[in-house]
Amino acid sequence: MQHMLQPASTTSRSRTALIFVLPLLFLVIGLALRFLAFRVAQPEAGPSAFITAMCRWDCGWYVKMAQTGYDPFPIPSRINAGNWAFFPFYPLLVGAIRLVLPFPTIVTASIVSLLTTYAAAVIAWPLFERNLRAFTLYAAYLLSGPFAFYFTSFFTEPMFVLTMTVVFVMLKRSNYMGAGLATVLLSATRIVGVFATLSLIVQAALDHRAATGSWRGLIGAFLKRPNLLLAIFIAPLGLFAYMAFLNFYIGDGLAFQHTQRAWGRPYGNPIFFVWQGLTAWPNTGFWPTSSQWLAGAAVLGFVLTLVLAWRRQWAQALFAFVSLTLPLFAGLASVIRFTAAMVPITVLAMQLLASRRWLFALSLLGIIVLGYVIPLAWLGNNVALV
Amino acid sequence: MSLLSDPKPGSPRFVATYGAVALLALIELVILWQAIHPNVPEAYRAYYIDHTTTCMRQPVTGAYTMGTTIDFRSGGSDTTELRPCGWEGPVGNGMHLLGETARLRFATGTTTEAMTLTLEMTADDIEGMSDQRVVVSANGTPVGTTTIPRGQTVTVPFAIPAGVTADTGLLDIVLDVPDAVRSRPGDSNTRKRSIKLTEATLTPN
Numbered sequence: 118m119q120h121m122l123q124p125a126s127t128t129s130r131s132r133t134a135l136i137f138v139l140p141l142l143f144l145v146i147g148l149a150l151r152f153l154a155f156r157v158a159q160p161e162a163g164p165s166a167f168i169t170a171m172c173r174w175d176c177g178w179y180v181k182m183a184q185t186g187y188d189p190f191p192i193p194s195r196i197n198a199g200n201w202a203f204f205p206f207y208p209l210l211v212g213a214i215r216l217v218l219p220f221p222t223i224v225t226a227s228i229v230s231l232l233t234t235y236a237a238a239v240i241a242w243p244l245f246e247r248n249l250r251a252f253t254l255y256a257a258y259l260l261s262g263p264f265a266f267y268f269t270s271f272f273t274e275p276m277f278v279l280t281m282t283v284v285f286v287m288l289k290r291s292n293y294m295g296a297g298l299a300t301v302l303l304s305a306t307r308i309v310g311v312f313a314t315l316s317l318i319v320q321a322a323l324d325h326r327a328a329t330g331s332w333r334g335l336i337g338a339f340l341k342r343p344n345l346l347l348a349i350f351i352a353p354l355g356l357f358a359y360m361a362f363l364n365f366y367i368g369d370g371l372a373f374q375h376t377q378r379a380w381g382r383p384y385g386n387p388i389f390f391v392w393q394g395l396t397a398w399p400n401t402g403f404w405p406t407s408s409q410w411l412a413g414a415a416v417l418g419f420v421l422t423l424v425l426a427w428r429r430q431w432a433q434a435l436f437a438f439v440s441l442t443l444p445l446f447a448g449l450a451s452v453i454r455f456t457a458a459m460v461p462i463t464v465l466a467m468q469l470l471a472s473r474r475w476l477f478a479l480s481l482l483g484i485i486v487l488g489y490v491i492p493l494a495w496l497g498n499n500v501a502l503v
Numbered sequence: 504m505s506l507l508s509d510p511k512p513g514s515p516r517f518v519a520t521y522g523a524v525a526l527l528a529l530i531e532l533v534i535l536w537q538a539i540h541p542n543v544p545e546a547y548r549a550y551y552i553d554h555t556t557t558c559m560r561q562p563v564t565g566a567y568t569m570g571t572t573i574d575f576r577s578g579g580s581d582t583t584e585l586r587p588c589g590w591e592g593p594v595g596n597g598m599h600l601l602g603e604t605a606r607l608r609f610a611t612g613t614t615t616e617a618m619t620l621t622l623e624m625t626a627d628d629i630e631g632m633s634d635q636r637v638v639v640s641a642n643g644t645p646v647g648t649t650t651i652p653r654g655q656t657v658t659v660p661f662a663i664p665a666g667v668t669a670d671t672g673l674l675d676i677v678l679d680v681p682d683a684v685r686s687r688p689g690d691s692n693t694r695k696r697s698i699k700l701t702e703a704t705l706t707p708n
Contacts, residue, residue, distance in 0.1 A: 192545055195561040197550065197588075342509045343520035350527040357534045368547075370538030375551035381601075383689035390689070447688070 135249065140238035140256040144231060147261030147269065147428065150489045158496035168227050170496060171270045175501045177201055179271045180222050183212035190367050192384050201372040205359055206305035207276040226271035233275035234259050234268040241282045243289060246462050251464075251471035254480055258467060263487035264457040265478035274458040281436075281460045284313045288320040288432055296320075297348030305355030308373065309440040314352040316432035320344055323431060377447065387445030388480050394449045407501035411449035418456040421465055433461030451503055455499045515537075544662035557602025557693045558589040560687035563607035565673055572704040575606075585609065590700070595700030597625060603683055603692060606677040607707050611668045616707050618663040620646070620676065629686055635697045638679040641666045651698060674705070 155167045162170060172180065178200055186209070188199045202443035215225040238256045245252040259268055261280070267274040280303040287295035296317050303310030325338050339345060383390075394412025399405065405413070418441045427432035437459050444455055458461065470480040495502050510516035541552065549694040550559035561631025564584045566574075573580045573599040581596065611618070626635040638648045639661050646661045668674045683697035 125657065130698055168507040190544070195563070197559055341512060343524060344509045346524045347527070349518055350524055350531070353531065354527070357531050360538050361534045364534070364537045365542075368543040369541035369551070370534060371541070372551070378551055378554065378691065378693060380690040383687070383691055385689040393688075 132247075132249065136239055136252070139253055140235050140260055143238075143257045143260040144235055146257075146483055146485065147228050147265045147488060148231075149267060150261055150485070151269075151492045152433055154489050154492035155496060160443075162384060162434070168223055168270075168426060171227075171266050171492075172223050173270075173495065173498070175203070176223075179208045179211070179480070180226065181456050182208040183215060183222050183271075186212070186367060187362075196432070197376075199367075199372060199376040199379070201363055201367060202376045202380075203272065204307050204310075204373070205354065205362070206302055207273045210272075210276070211271065215340050215427060223271060224312065229270060230269050230271060230275040231478060233279050234265075237268075237275065237279035237282050240279070243286050243463065244460075248468060248471060250474075250477045251468045254467040254477065254484065255464060255482045261488040263491035264486045265455070265488055266492050267402070267454055267457060272454070273306050273432065277303065277310065278458050278460055280306060280310065281313065284316070285460060287434060288316060291324050293321055293345050293348040294319055294351075297352040300352035301355045303355065304353055305359060308356065309443060311353045311356045312436055312439045314349060315434045315439065317352055318349060319435055320432040344389075372427070382447040382450065387415075387442055390445055390448050392473070408449060410501040411452045414453040414456045415445060415449065418459060420451075421462045424469075425461055425465055430447045430461065430465075433465075437461045453501055454503070510629065520625065554692070556604060557695070558587075558604040558606055560606060562585040562656050563587050563608055565610035567609045567611075567705065569614075570704070570706050572702055573701045574702055585703075587675075592699075594699075596702040599627075600678065600680060600683075600698050601693065602695055603680060605678045605680075605700075607673040607678070607703065609676070610672060611674050612672050612704070614707060615669045617665040618674070619701075619706050619708060620661045620663055620674075621658060621704045621706070622661070622700065623656065623658045624649075624651055625656040625699045625701060626651040626653050627696045627698060629684060629696055632684050632696075633682055635680060635682050637652070637698060638681065640677045640679075642671075642673075642675050656701070662708075663705075 124319045149173035151171065152164075152167055155162070156164075156169050159166070159170055182200055182203060187201060187205075188194075191200055191201065200499050211222070211226045211229055214229055215222050218225045218228075220228070238259050241255060242252055245255070259265065268278065269275070284296050284303060287293075287299060296313070298312040300310065300317065303313050321339070322332075322335055325335055326332055329338075359373070360370035363372045369375060391412045394408040395416070397408035397412075399409075418437070422434050422437045422441065425437060440459060441452075441455060444451065466482075471477045491502070509656075510520060513574045523703070543552070546559055549555045550557075564598055566584045573585065575582055575593055576687050577593040579593065582593070585607055586598075587606040587608050589600055589602050590598045591601045591673065620639075620641070622639075624637065626632075632653050634653055636648055637651065637659075640644050640664045641661070644664060644667055646663060647656065649659045651657050663674065680695075680697035683695035685692070685694065686696050
């Protein structure tokens with residue numbers, strides 16, 4: 118018995134070590150790839166400018182938020198775009214940490230983002246059903262991959278991915294209170310995070326059906342479980358707390374939505390925007406336009422959401438569908454970023470890419486190569502990546 | 504019994520948990536009620552909530568030396584203190600009027616005499632765009648309308664009646680552009696395009 122247990126235990130310990138070491142390895146590789154891209158894109162800039170150079174577009178808003186908090190009204194800088202559009206949890210967390218660290222805000226933010234994304238990768242392990250190849254791809258994707266600059270600079274994506282991962286790990290274990298508490302932070306990180314509450318309800322319903330073999334008595338069963346109801350009402354508290362703050366500070370609890378007008382975003386049918394993007398052909402050559410890349414990312418996101426549904430991962434599919442669809446009512450802006458940070462979709466994609474040994478090897482190579490190439494586009498102000 | 508396990512119906516913990524649920528539901532309802540009844544200044548409501556204007560006035564001084572010609576092209580004058588809202592730029596060939604209305608402000612001091620405001624403007628040249636009407640008012644008094652053919656530049660004098668700035672020492676000019684167009688379907692009306700302003704001069708008569 119001792120002999121039989123020994124190898125299994127050793128294997129288990131090795132696997133546990135890999136779960137911690139692999140993301141660390143990709144964290145280092147990713148930093149090296151992006152630094153190399155930075156040196157190639159901006160050879161005249163000194164090495165110390167690396168972290169600042171990776172901070173583009175919305176990153177600038179977050180840096181200012183971490184330093185000075187939310188704008189009052191009228192906005193002191195005399196613009197219409199209030200920073201109330203940006204949800205508070207991550208920038209204010211970085212703002213709190215910068216008070217105790219002696220670094221510039223963007224350096225502190227980048228350190229916190231690296232640690233947060235590393236934690237997100239490690240914590241995601243239970244979502245991979247002991248599939249180490251898929252987990253390896255996922256760790257590479259988050260920390261060295263084509264969109265790792267979102268997860269390692271100052272965007273809300275690191276915290277969004279971490280809290281979303283915790284939600285789905287908790288739901289996998291039918292720990293509704295844990296999922297509810299993680300959703301509090303998720304819904305204080307980005308507005309779509311609040312829809313994890315729906316995933317919680319769906320998972321609880323599915324668990325009920327799995328336990329009883331029927332949908333009958335679902336409402337009654339929910340009512341007999343006050344802890345579940347408590348989790349459901351706790352989950353959106355991140356959003357509600359932010360609304361209460363805005364109401365106190367600005368007088369408008371929906372200022373995060375109303376201020377979108379200042380960005381001049383269009384409003385319309387998501388299908389129309391995706392079609393418009395797909396058919397925005399380049400004037401010359403065959404290289405797809407920014408609109409086509411964005412629309413392509415949306416289509417890929419929805420295809421993978423359908424696969425989630427086909428695999429009956431309803432809680433994940435619902436969250437991905439709602440979180441991808443809602444922003445599309447305001448056009449294609451940031452769709453690549455939103456899709457790249459959608460945990461159920463990226464976890465599924467890595468599982469699919471790890472299904473064959475040769476595909477795994479090819480995918481890992483592709484992730485690493487793109488982890489160098491796409492940051493070049495990012496540093497070149499490619500608008501599709503905004 | 505673990506706190507994570509559901510309490511037995513009727514037990515004190517069952518009642519307490521239900522009480523917490525009810526309290527949370529009440530708090531969330533109150534926050535929702537407050538959110539759909541915002542308590543904000545009129546300018547905030549008009550721009551962000553009711554969408555009755557695309558031009559939300561920002562506090563500017565209007566600092567201006569009477570008779571000076573202001574260049575709104577890039578590399579020209581710093582016009583920040585003259586532009587309360589509705590402008591984007593400058594770009595090489597002028598300051599874009601963005602939306603359906605834009606404002607200019609000139610600090611005129613204590614003068615009560617009549618003035619002439621001369622504006623040099625160019626209509627944008629966007630496919631499907633018609634000639635652009637510009638309706639100008641000064642401190643609420645209509646002072647004229649001009650029509651600029653698509654892609655053309657015009658210089659138009661507007662007579663400002665005597666006494667309109669007597670109360671405040673400020674001349675607030677509103678330019679309405681009723682023919683402004685969306686350059687892409689579905690665009691917000693805050694992004695409508697119409698004209699570019701290239702020069703402005705205010706002279707006493």
